[in-house]
Amino acid sequence: MNAMNTHYPDPVKVEPVNRHTLAVIVDNEPGVLARISGMFSGRGYNIESLTVSETEAERHLSRITIVTSGTDAVIQQIKAQLDRLVPVHRVVDLTLQGNAIEREICLVKVAGQGEHRSEALRLAAAFGAKTLDATLSSFVFELTGTTEEIDRFVRLMTVIGLVETCRTGISAMGRGAEPL
Amino acid sequence: MGGEVMTGAEMVIRAFQDQGVDTLFGYPGGAVLPIYDALFHQEAVKHVLVRHEQGAVHAAEGYARSSGKVGCVLVTSGPGATNIVTGLTDAMLDSIPLVCITGQVPTHLIGTDAFQECDTVGITRHCTKHNYLVKSIADLPRILHEAFYVAKNGRPGPVVVDLPKDIQFASGLYEKPTSSQHKTYRPAVEGDRERIRAAVELMATARRPVFYTGGGVINSGPEASRLLRELVAETGFPVTSTLMGLGAYPASDDKFLGMLGMHGTYEANLAMHECDVMICVGARFDDRITGRLDAFSPFSKKIHIDVDASSINKVVKVDVGIVGDCASVLEDMLEAWRALPSRPDKSNLEGWFGKIATWRARECLAYWPSGTIIKPQYAVQRLYEACKDRETYITTEVGQHQMWAAQYFKFEEPNRWMTSGGLGTMGYGLPAAIGTQLAHPDGLVIDIAGEASILMNIQELSTAVQYRLPVKIFILNNEYMGMVRQWQELLHGSRYSQSYSESLPDFVKLAEAYGAKGMRCEKPGDLDAAIAEMLAYDGPVIFDCVVDKTENCFPMIPSGKAHNEMLLSDYLGETGVELGDVISEEGKMLV
Numbered sequence: 001m002n003a004m005n006t007h008y009p010d011p012v013k014v015e016p017v018n019r020h021t022l023a024v025i026v027d028n029e030p031g032v033l034a035r036i037s038g039m040f041s042g043r044g045y046n047i048e049s050l051t052v053s054e055t056e057a058e059r060h061l062s063r064i065t066i067v068t069s070g071t072d073a074v075i076q077q078i079k080a081q082l083d084r085l086v087p088v089h090r091v092v093d094l095t096l097q098g099n100a101i102e103r104e105i106c107l108v109k110v111a112g113q114g115e116h117r118s119e120a121l122r123l124a125a126a127f128g129a130k131t132l133d134a135t136l137s138s139f140v141f142e143l144t145g146t147t148e149e150i151d152r153f154v155r156l157m158t159v160i161g162l163v164e165t166c167r168t169g170i171s172a173m174g175r176g177a178e179p180l
Numbered sequence: 181m182g183g184e185v186m187t188g189a190e191m192v193i194r195a196f197q198d199q200g201v202d203t204l205f206g207y208p209g210g211a212v213l214p215i216y217d218a219l220f221h222q223e224a225v226k227h228v229l230v231r232h233e234q235g236a237v238h239a240a241e242g243y244a245r246s247s248g249k250v251g252c253v254l255v256t257s258g259p260g261a262t263n264i265v266t267g268l269t270d271a272m273l274d275s276i277p278l279v280c281i282t283g284q285v286p287t288h289l290i291g292t293d294a295f296q297e298c299d300t301v302g303i304t305r306h307c308t309k310h311n312y313l314v315k316s317i318a319d320l321p322r323i324l325h326e327a328f329y330v331a332k333n334g335r336p337g338p339v340v341v342d343l344p345k346d347i348q349f350a351s352g353l354y355e356k357p358t359s360s361q362h363k364t365y366r367p368a369v370e371g372d373r374e375r376i377r378a379a380v381e382l383m384a385t386a387r388r389p390v391f392y393t394g395g396g397v398i399n400s401g402p403e404a405s406r407l408l409r410e411l412v413a414e415t416g417f418p419v420t421s422t423l424m425g426l427g428a429y430p431a432s433d434d435k436f437l438g439m440l441g442m443h444g445t446y447e448a449n450l451a452m453h454e455c456d457v458m459i460c461v462g463a464r465f466d467d468r469i470t471g472r473l474d475a476f477s478p479f480s481k482k483i484h485i486d487v488d489a490s491s492i493n494k495v496v497k498v499d500v501g502i503v504g505d506c507a508s509v510l511e512d513m514l515e516a517w518r519a520l521p522s523r524p525d526k527s528n529l530e531g532w533f534g535k536i537a538t539w540r541a542r543e544c545l546a547y548w549p550s551g552t553i554i555k556p557q558y559a560v561q562r563l564y565e566a567c568k569d570r571e572t573y574i575t576t577e578v579g580q581h582q583m584w585a586a587q588y589f590k591f592e593e594p595n596r597w598m599t600s601g602g603l604g605t606m607g608y609g610l611p612a613a614i615g616t617q618l619a620h621p622d623g624l625v626i627d628i629a630g631e632a633s634i635l636m637n638i639q640e641l642s643t644a645v646q647y648r649l650p651v652k653i654f655i656l657n658n659e660y661m662g663m664v665r666q667w668q669e670l671l672h673g674s675r676y677s678q679s680y681s682e683s684l685p686d687f688v689k690l691a692e693a694y695g696a697k698g699m700r701c702e703k704p705g706d707l708d709a710a711i712a713e714m715l716a717y718d719g720p721v722i723f724d725c726v727v728d729k730t731e732n733c734f735p736m737i738p739s740g741k742a743h744n745e746m747l748l749s750d751y752l753g754e755t756g757v758e759l760g761d762v763i764s765e766e767g768k769m770l771v
Contacts (some may be wrong), residue, residue: 018519026364027363027364030313030315031301031302031305031313034302034305035305038305038306042306071495073497076493077493080489080490080492081381081490083311083489083490084334084367084488084490086309086310086330086365087364088364089363089364090713128517155238
């Protein structure tokens with residue numbers, strides 16, 4: 001082997017970036033969300049969506065659903081970094097488990113008159129959205145669906161007169177009888 | 181149940197006692213007065229008053245690293261808490277177990293920008309392994325014991341308990357520590373047997389193996405060092421160590437290749453580059469170790485043992501990752517090695533050791549000797565010769581002197597070498613020496629320092645004098661922030677911007693002003709006698725060793741270069757190389 005003056009080729013860096021949905025069970029204690037989000041920002045990882053709520057009140061457990069993206073190595077590292085936080089019980093990669101159900105809720109406020117108004121109602125019905133509020137010049141719709149469905153709904157409503165959107169981010173669960 | 185009723189402040193002291201703490205480093209202030217009052221009424225826990233809170237944390241680090249126990253700190257709210265941040269980060273990066281109690285304003289004032297209020301748990305969240313804000317006296321006993329558990333189990337680290345003043349005054353039931361499992365944090369101790377077997381099978385096929393060991397072996401306890409020595413003896417493989425791991429394997433043994441990495445030896449770095457099987461034990465492929473990543477050890481299969489699962493595959497992809505405590509995994513490895521159906525013949529390694537011998541023959545640590553000026557390397561060598569038969573503990577500051585200490589001082593035992601590796605904190609060495617001396621009252625404790633670093637926490641000399649701690653501060657005084665100057669020489673055309681130590685104090689008078697002994701040595705011929713005088717003095721000493729101002733620290737892997745692209749001292753005939761030319765523009769971007 002040539003010990004000195006070796007010339008190496010440039011590193012091959014074409015690893016694909018994938019989107020993963022992680023379910024993280026944590027103790028519902030003050031600061032736990034800051035620990036998790038701080039780990040992502042501090043280490044330069046990306047959060048696409050974050051949903052958190054207490055799921056088992058008597059055991060003080062919260063379930064956090066995080067959608068993130070990265071190469072396999074980065075995703076592996078994110079899971080290991082989450083797992084070593086003291087209040088974290090479990091980290092489950094729902095994307096690796098495969099075929100998980102993912103849903104988010106979106107509230108959409110549309111304002112307008114005449115033809116736009118009736119078109120908004122027709123589209124909402126086509127998407128299966130619920131009408132939560134109606135005035136003579138506006139609607140508030142609720143749509144539950146996948147991120148892609150909601151994206152499509154919001155795009156259409158933008159044309160008609162969307163004035164405000166609020167989305168919950170993703171909640172996800174594996175299929176079948178087995179719990180997490 | 182059947183706990184005892186006491187105040188929160190008393191609980192803190194009682195928990196320390198029940199956790200076996202004998203020494204506490206701290207500085208009082210308004211928000212911790214109740215705890216200082218509780219300290220006043222007992223003698224089991226000795227409080228050491230530092231002169232700056234940063235010093236308290238480094239002292240606790242020195243105490244912890246030299247004794248294997250948890251280091252404890254007590255400081256007040258606001259500035260007391262913000263002053264410990266550097267120390268916490270240092271302990272975080274070097275995996276040192278600490279429990280720090282910070283005072284906080286009373287709970288009803290939190291969030292009002294009260295006097296000496298700061299968001300301590302917010303500020304320290306990123307530089308602690310875990311932290312707590314105690315909002316109810318009922319939670320306090322559990323949190324105190326949990327803090328110790330978290331600090332020392334798994335990968336060790338600092339834990340902060342932020343304690344509002346009203347909770348310190350409140351009364352509640354104190355409970356003793358229990359052995360019940362923590363509900364979430366249960367790090368693996370034992371490694372996976374299958375993977376250990378796979379690792380040993382890989383080792384058995386090796387023709388050019390190397391052990392690459394780190395601070396994890398020290399953190400795991402003396403048993404891990406003993407098992408490492410046993411495994412090396414069984415396998416006959418050579419060993420190199422990171423800065424943090426020095427002492428786990430005896431430097432005097434001929435299988436020891438010296439330290440590796442940016443200022444590691446020629447033989448260690450080339451062995452890493454050319455090995456076919458690398459066994460990484462308790463190290464983390466730090467950038468000071470790997471050099472250019474895509475050229476790191478290109479021919480090897482890699483085994484990585486680490487107690488922290490997130491260390492495995494973090495920067496270098498390995499073939500066999502084993503999550504577990506070093507001692508436990510090494511023991512299982514030994515067992516698996518001995519159970520191999522046919523153990524490989526050690527003569528298989530003769531070619532490899534032959535190659536290592538040719539690298540060693542370069543004598544990469546040789547330097548131009550001088551009869552008129554003290555070479556810094558020579559000073560460390562003479563210090564080592566004078567101390568080698570004693571129970572010696574070395575701490576350092578950060579910079580060239582730190583690397584020379586690592587290269588020329590030989591460590592035979594673990595827990596004898598305390599240095600700031602990950603964070604590179606100037607000002608670490610003196611307080612760390614104080615903590616080390618308190619853990620080892622009869623040991624010889626020396627802070628090998630630079631004249632710039634020592635001034636960052638020089639106030640702690642007052643602490644050393646107060647507690648009659650005979651620490652020796654051995655300053656390699658080159659009147660420069662030497663490592664900064666070296667990099668400016670290499671990367672910035674020798675434009676020594678702000679790296680000259682202007683207006684230095686007279687260190688002899690400075691020592692005397694603090695009530696310590698001051699000495700100055702300028703000639704190589706006087707050095708041995710002066711060192712002997714320093715060692716004979718029963719009290720703290722500042723030894724101002726005036727050394728060659730222009731000496732550089734070699735070997736050196738320049739930024740962005742690989743292990744086999746080391747720069748060697750011009751003593752070895754590597755002249756004609758303009759240092760600034762060897763580093764690419766890309767390399768200059770790196771630190």
